[in-house]
Amino acid sequence: MPPDHAARGAGTTVQETQFTAIPDEAEPTSRDTHGPPSPSGPIHGKQNDAARSTYGTTNGAANGNATYTDPVTDGPQATASPRALAPDLLRGLLMVLQAVDHCSVSQGAWRHGVALESEQDGTIVNKWNHAVPWTARMLTHLCAPGFMFLLGMGVVYFGRSRGKLGWSSWQMLRHFAVRAFVLAAVNELLFTLPFGRGRIIILNIVLLALAVNYFLAGLLWLGMNASEQALSALLQSSFHASSNDEVEQPLLQDQTSHSSAKSISEWSERCSWHIHNAILLAIAIVTVAWNHWLSPHHGHCPPDVSPGYSGPTQPRYTNLGPWFDFWFLSVSYKRVISPFPPLAWLSPAILGLLYGRIVLSRKWRAYTINAGNAAFAVVLMLLFVLTRLLHVGNLSEDCLRMPEQLASSEGRNQYLASFRSFFYIVKYPPSFSYIVFTMSVNFLLLALFGSLPEKVARRIPTLLTFGQSALFFYIVHLMLYFGMGNQVKAWFGHDLDHIDPMTGKPAVGTEGKPAVMWITWLVGLAILWPLCRGYGRFKSTKGVNSVWRFF
Secondary structure (H helix, E strand, C coil): CCCCCCCCCCCCCCHHHCCCCCCHHHCCHHHCCCCCCCCCCCCCCCCCHHHHHHHCCCECCCCCCCEEECCCCCCEEECCCHHHHHHHHHHHHHHHHHHHHHHHHHCCCCCCCCECCCCECCEEECCECCHHHHHHHHHHCCHHHHHHHHHHHHHHHHHHHHHHCCCCHHHHHHHHHHHHHHHHHHHHHHHHHHHHCCCCCEECCCHHHHHHHHHHHHHHHHHHHHHHHHHHHHHHHHHHHHHHHHCCCHHHHHHHHHHHHHHHHHHHHHHHHHHHHHHHHHHHHHHHHHHHHCCCCCCECCCCCCCCCCEECCCCCCCCCHHHHHHHCCEECCCEEECCCHHHHHHHHHHHHHHHHHHHCCCCCHHHHHHHHHHHHHHHHHHHHHHHHHCCCCCCECCECCHHHHCCCCCCCHHHCCHHHHCCCCCECCCHHHHHHHHHHHHHHHHHHHHCCHHHHHCCCCHHHHHCCHHHHHHHHHHHHHHHHHHHHHHHCEEEEEECCCCCCEEEECCCCHHHHHHHHHHHHHHHHHHHHHHHHHHHCCCCCCHHHHC
16 A cells, blocks of 8 residues: 555545546546545645646545546536646647558558668668658657557546445456457457458557556556555564564553554555565566567667668577467467567556556646656656667667768767767667657646646647547548548549558559548548547547447
8 A cells, every 4th residue: 555545544635536546448437436546645735726727626524525527527517627738638649649550551552661661670771761651650659659558547547436435346347358358359340350350350559558558557557556555564563573572661561552553554554565565666567578588689670781781680480389379479360460569569558557646646737747747758768768879779770770870980870970860760669779668758648738727738639539439440540541541542542652551452542642541530530520529529428337438
């Protein structure tokens, strides 16, 4: 149990409801009717103007049943949670960026990568993509780790909220399993069956990885809760036993026993909490490090390839078998295609668990949280710079064969040859450099969104609506953009000089006509906004245990 929790009662004050950040994956309590999962507000007494401008205000009685106007339903909702705006805005932005990626793929607007080859472990690249697709791809790199992080963060808030409602660990475990099953079922029904056309039994384009990692994050959170309490109790009993052995003055003991027991209890809880946070951080590091340990190439491309060659090198898989590789490597077999190996993407979810625990551990000022997010962004970016300078944590060593590398002197750092080279990161599976770079930008965005006045944050077009109906958006936007893409290619498409990776046939697309892609993207968002808004209204009428809340 983290510090300060023992002193909290079941009720919360209006000030305590001010700073509870609820990601959508957590079934946000800002749209529930039972109050926030845990008080974590920094303000005692009168709320100051700085706090109001950062996260907004709530209105309600002192029992914590505050209300606010929900951006989806335009109606009063119980237990407002203004800091929920920051993760919702981040999630909404990631959805919009993701739509850029899928819209461009659906109509063949440009090659899918910062280079003409995919950002994959052991893949030699020798030509950059054009400036616009390069920039778009760098921005869309933020999406997958950002979603995983918010997923892990949501598990903490969901668990704390349902714990206050009296849910048992078994009830929570069942919920995690059911939700994971729903995500996996959606992946199979809406993507594998129509796109696989009976030839593919698993087509994992991210939902299956989200399902697996949601369940694992939930399982880990339950285990950490139990072991944290057990360790705290063990430490406390050990200190009591030691203390009793040393007592020589019983009358003095009677006078100080109460304060001593309280300080020992608080110290035990604090110590156990820090130990478990350290364990989570270690797991987050290990779960990205194994992407390097299990790499068939150990992050290096072989030097003895034909001049001018670009593409994957051998071996592409481990010698541990296809089903092992499925969990850790991007695979493309005859019946199974999975660019998002579930366990390779677990690290950001674990980081989200750790972040959620810290945010809920005590009352934080809005400024402190924003400054902490910005500081962590700087730390992660410094780690990224070190990966470039020290050649550690990359899965692309000796893989850049661009003209600037070929023109450089032998032995020169390949990442320092050009601006684009410095930011080349491997996504399939994610390298350590990929995780720290993308999460650095995501934390910076959290700090930025958290610093916005509430009125300004709510006026950012569509982001809150998309962020609060993320899975619904994801499902509909894929069907919408790929449906529109077929028609757009029929109207504006032409033969391209490469093979379509999705069909294996000569590619047809709108490459060279960027205006067509950007107009299609905007039209799609314009269609999605009222659909997501309507779904948000529908979802708000359902109970907290409804499967419709999963979307």
